[in-house]
Amino acid sequence: MGHEITILIGTMTGTAELVSDDVRDVLEAAGYRVVIEPMDDLTESIFSRGSTFLICTSTYGQGDVPDNAQAFFSSLQDARPDLSHVQYGLIALGDRTYKATYCGGGRRFDALLSELGATRLGEPLMHDAGSGTLPEDVAVDWVKRWADTWLAREVEVA
Amino acid sequence: MSQQIAIVGSGPSGLYVAEALGKLLPDAAIDVIDRLPTPYGLVRGGIAPDHQSTKNVTRQFERTLSRPGTRFLGNVEIGRDLTYDELKAAYDVVVLSIGAAVDRPLGIPGDALPGVYGSAAFVGWYNGHPTHADLAPLLDGTALAVIGNGNVALDVVRVIAKTQAELAASDICVHAGEAMAAANLTDLYIIGRRGPVEASFTSKELGELGDLERCDVIVDPQQLPADVGSHVPEKEVKVKQRNLEILREFASRPLGERAMRLHILFCAAPVAVLGEERVRTLVLERTRLEQGRAVATGERFELPVQTVVSAIGYRTAPFPGVPFDEARGILANDEGLIEPGVYASGWCKHGPRGVVGTNRTDAQGLVQRIVSELDQTPEHAHKFGGAEIDRLLRERGAVVVDFEAWREIDRAEVSRAQGAKPREKFVRVQEMLEAAFALPGDERH
Numbered sequence: 001m002g003h004e005i006t007i008l009i010g011t012m013t014g015t016a017e018l019v020s021d022d023v024r025d026v027l028e029a030a031g032y033r034v035v036i037e038p039m040d041d042l043t044e045s046i047f048s049r050g051s052t053f054l055i056c057t058s059t060y061g062q063g064d065v066p067d068n069a070q071a072f073f074s075s076l077q078d079a080r081p082d083l084s085h086v087q088y089g090l091i092a093l094g095d096r097t098y099k100a101t102y103c104g105g106g107r108r109f110d111a112l113l114s115e116l117g118a119t120r121l122g123e124p125l126m127h128d129a130g131s132g133t134l135p136e137d138v139a140v141d142w143v144k145r146w147a148d149t150w151l152a153r154e155v156e157v158a
Numbered sequence: 159m160s161q162q163i164a165i166v167g168s169g170p171s172g173l174y175v176a177e178a179l180g181k182l183l184p185d186a187a188i189d190v191i192d193r194l195p196t197p198y199g200l201v202r203g204g205i206a207p208d209h210q211s212t213k214n215v216t217r218q219f220e221r222t223l224s225r226p227g228t229r230f231l232g233n234v235e236i237g238r239d240l241t242y243d244e245l246k247a248a249y250d251v252v253v254l255s256i257g258a259a260v261d262r263p264l265g266i267p268g269d270a271l272p273g274v275y276g277s278a279a280f281v282g283w284y285n286g287h288p289t290h291a292d293l294a295p296l297l298d299g300t301a302l303a304v305i306g307n308g309n310v311a312l313d314v315v316r317v318i319a320k321t322q323a324e325l326a327a328s329d330i331c332v333h334a335g336e337a338m339a340a341a342n343l344t345d346l347y348i349i350g351r352r353g354p355v356e357a358s359f360t361s362k363e364l365g366e367l368g369d370l371e372r373c374d375v376i377v378d379p380q381q382l383p384a385d386v387g388s389h390v391p392e393k394e395v396k397v398k399q400r401n402l403e404i405l406r407e408f409a410s411r412p413l414g415e416r417a418m419r420l421h422i423l424f425c426a427a428p429v430a431v432l433g434e435e436r437v438r439t440l441v442l443e444r445t446r447l448e449q450g451r452a453v454a455t456g457e458r459f460e461l462p463v464q465t466v467v468s469a470i471g472y473r474t475a476p477f478p479g480v481p482f483d484e485a486r487g488i489l490a491n492d493e494g495l496i497e498p499g500v501y502a503s504g505w506c507k508h509g510p511r512g513v514v515g516t517n518r519t520d521a522q523g524l525v526q527r528i529v530s531e532l533d534q535t536p537e538h539a540h541k542f543g544g545a546e547i548d549r550l551l552r553e554r555g556a557v558v559v560d561f562e563a564w565r566e567i568d569r570a571e572v573s574r575a576q577g578a579k580p581r582e583k584f585v586r587v588q589e590m591l592e593a594a595f596a597l598p599g600d601e602r603h
């Protein structure tokens with residue numbers, strides 16, 4: 001059985017969910033096992049899963065995480081679990097017209113997870129909704145390279 | 159048999175419910191019914207034509223409507239082609255997601271004069287909603303006032319203030335684009351009863367007013383408080399502070415020499431619209447704020463304007479057979495439940511507030527409830543669903559626009575667009591049907 005990847009979705013209008021559906025399809029085609037978890041009802045216990053994580057989140061308000069991620073985000077902030085065993089990749093959705101808060105939702109998760117000891121695999125993907133590219137297309141290309149670079153070796157071993 | 163579900167309304171709230179139900183009940187048959195041949199509700203007909211990236215959400219909605227088991231039945235109006243009772247008889251679950259498409263009236267003397275328009279009509283006109291495409295608003299004066307302090311009011315002034323070049327990549331309907339280009343407006347007003355902190359603008363939309371090519375923004379610095387104040391809920395403080403910063407920056411600008419001026423007026427309540435044949439003057443009364451509430455001062459002033467657009471909120475159109483909450487202008491419901499098996503979602507459930515995504519969060523909760531209540535329906539009790547409805551519609555000679563037929567309309571709109579425009583909408587149902595079925599109009603309907 002392949003390496004497991006858990007995708008955690010933070011979304012307001014559902015783009016991150018659509019992106020995750022497509023990302024799952026390519027990862028599954030490449031032999032990974034994929035679990036999708038909307039952040040709505042998550043707690044820190046999700047990180048006890050022996051899995052690599054992909055955070056896929058958009059940005060709202062003043063560079064904030066979307067509504068469905070807020071409770072999860074603050075529970076991590078408050079409980080400050082030790083996440084030194086956790087490895088994650090990041091897909092951040094945003095829009096450059098929001099200037100200073102561009103992709104703020106993803107950046108906040110990135111900062112928090114690093115603070116809690118987790119290791120990010122590779123550079124994050126940041127998607128600009130105003131760029132004229134579709135986030136799901138960009139994400140599918142990105143995640144293939146991401147998985148090849150960071151996870152391929154472990155799959156061979158498994 | 160599988161669960162038979164009808165969703166009335168293909169706006170965000172209906173389609174988020176369809177998506178969530180489709181994921182939880184992969185075998186369910188889901189019919190999404192809309193009175194228009196075109197899906198997506200206010201994403202097509204409300205969201206501003208120059209905010210195309212906000213309309214990207216339709217990509218997800220396309221997937222929802224393409225899911226096996228889900229059908230789109232466009233050009234079918236409940237109340238015209240089918241009755242509420244027929245729906246209830248045919249489906250196990252009916253979800254009403256009919257939005258709030260009726261303008262809240264200004265309720266002041268003169269509000270029915272020619273030249274006064276509600277924002278549903280005005281926005282529907284420039285966005286090509288078939289009900290409003292023929293509005294032909296009077297835009298022959300030099301001054302226009304928009305009453306209301308939400309994003310819809312900002313949309314209306316921004317779209318009017320933009321040049322044709324600034325709208326080149328929008329999907330504003332050609333009839334409206336031309337009418338606006340022919341107008342000679344020099345002064346636009348956006349008017350709120352309360353203050354800048356009470357306005358429900360979002361910062362990005364407010365900020366955009368500062369980037370208009372041919373329009374200066376004028377704000378009286380005296381109207382801007384030093385601070386947001388203690389009555390603002392914690393989670394709104396940041397947005398309000400940012401809005402105040404933006405307004406201060408506007409107020410600090412030296413008066414420019416652009417052809418148009420946008421005056422942002424706070425603490426001014428409309429009291430009357432004057433004119434004989436049409437609008438001539440808007441009478442306002444200054445208000446003063448007490449803990450965020452507007453209190454009348456008795457001091458009146460007049461603005462010479464020839465057009466007034468009110469953007470002060472919407473009500474749901476009463477739906478025959480469903481109890482109506484007159485005070486709130488919504489379908490009477492208890493946390494989404496109208497009667498056993500019938501639910502409400504979106505603007506017709508909770509009123510006209512929130513962004514597109516709010517309807518998604520809301521739909522997730524409602525769908526949990528629907529599924530748990532459906533679980534109590536015995537397997538054999540499932541109803542006939544779409545098959546029965548198709549029979550009724552055939553009998554009545556209804557022309558149903560399914561998802562493939564909508565795709566034809568979509569393709570035709572995209573292919574006839576000029577220049578950088580993403581689409582040129584059809585604004586009449588007849589034209590839509592012709593495009594949908596690629597048939598001369600008179601052979602149908």
Ligand SMILES: Cc1cc2nc3c(=O)[nH]c(=O)nc-3n(C[C@H](O)[C@H](O)[C@H](O)COP(=O)(O)OP(=O)(O)OC[C@H]3O[C@@H](n4cnc5c(N)ncnc54)[C@H](O)[C@@H]3O)c2cc1C
Pocket residue numbers: 166167168169170171172191192193194197198199200201204205206209212234235236237255256257258259281310313503504505506511512513514515517
């Ligand atoms: C002018 C304007 C601009 C906006 N701009 C933005 C924005 O930039 N960003 C943002 O996030 N949100 C914006 N919104 C808010 C957003 O549009 C709403 O949150 C959302 O559309 C509400 O969804 P709904 O499904 O409840 O209603 P609607 O979108 O109105 O959908 C209702 C649907 O029901 C159908 N219907 C009604 N009656 C019947 C019937 N009897 N039989 C069959 N079908 C019926 C209608 O045709 C329509 O398709 C804007 C709203 C307005 C009014």
Ligand SMILES: Cc1cc2nc3c(=O)[nH]c(=O)nc-3n(C[C@H](O)[C@H](O)[C@H](O)COP(=O)(O)O)c2cc1C
Pocket residue numbers: 010011012013014015016017057058059060061062063064066093094095096098101102103104129135212360513515
């Ligand atoms: C009301 C609103 C506020 C937003 N705020 C930001 C922001 O501050 N920074 C940013 O980069 N993108 C912002 N965005 C853009 C979204 O993050 C972007 O469109 C994303 O693709 C939406 O994904 P979702 O559908 O999964 O929520 C905002 C969008 C909206 C509608």
